[in-house]
Amino acid sequence: MEIYLVRHTETVCEKGICYGQSDVTLAEPFDLIFKNILSQLPQKAILFSSPLQRCVILAKHIQNEIKTISYQEDKRLMEMNFGDWEMKNWNDILPEQLNPWMEDFVTVHATNGESFIELHDRTGAFLSEQISKKTDQPIIIVTHAGVIRSLLCHHTSLPLKDAFQNKVDFGQVVKINLQL
Numbered sequence: 001m002e003i004y005l006v007r008h009t010e011t012v013c014e015k016g017i018c019y020g021q022s023d024v025t026l027a028e029p030f031d032l033i034f035k036n037i038l039s040q041l042p043q044k045a046i047l048f049s050s051p052l053q054r055c056v057i058l059a060k061h062i063q064n065e066i067k068t069i070s071y072q073e074d075k076r077l078m079e080m081n082f083g084d085w086e087m088k089n090w091n092d093i094l095p096e097q098l099n100p101w102m103e104d105f106v107t108v109h110a111t112n113g114e115s116f117i118e119l120h121d122r123t124g125a126f127l128s129e130q131i132s133k134k135t136d137q138p139i140i141i142v143t144h145a146g147v148i149r150s151l152l153c154h155h156t157s158l159p160l161k162d163a164f165q166n167k168v169d170f171g172q173v174v175k176i177n178l179q180l
Contacts, residue, residue, distance in 0.1 A: 020082035050077040079144035083113025
């Protein structure tokens with residue numbers, strides 16, 4: 001099973017802003033980078049997207065430009081919920097809140113948010129569901145860096161604490177092959 005993991009392009013947020021599940025839009029212009037993304041994707045694929053607009057805008061563009069079999073938005077593909085930290089500058093988050101999370105982001109929750117293991121569990125449920133369908137069609141997933149890192153950990157058995165070894169740039173396409 002071929003899976004193409006596509007990270008959304010840059011957002012309108014300033015550098016250093018924690019925006020997790022906040023529904024921010026994409027920075028324009030994005031036409032050239034969308035064209036580059038399209039050149040790396042297969043035709044006749046099953047298309048999934050996070051329901052956050054920064055992914056939906058790209059996913060709808062993909063759907064309009066290549067032949068997709070189906071399109072579905074799935075909440076399990078949303079970025080990590082950073083709770084009270086959403087839309088704050090990382091430097092403005094109180095050290096007594098941020099430091100424990102920085103030391104163990106896998107199991108420690110962002111204040112009123114989720115931990116990486118929770119994100120990993122929901123992305124794992126999504127991935128297991130797709131694997132159980134045993135489709136021969138390629139799958140395109142338009143999503144976020146945290147979700148892509150999690151899915152790569154599922155695929156490679158990389159420990160979650162090492163997930164950030166997987167660098168995922170804006171607009172990057174990562175292809176994985178899963179054996180069914």
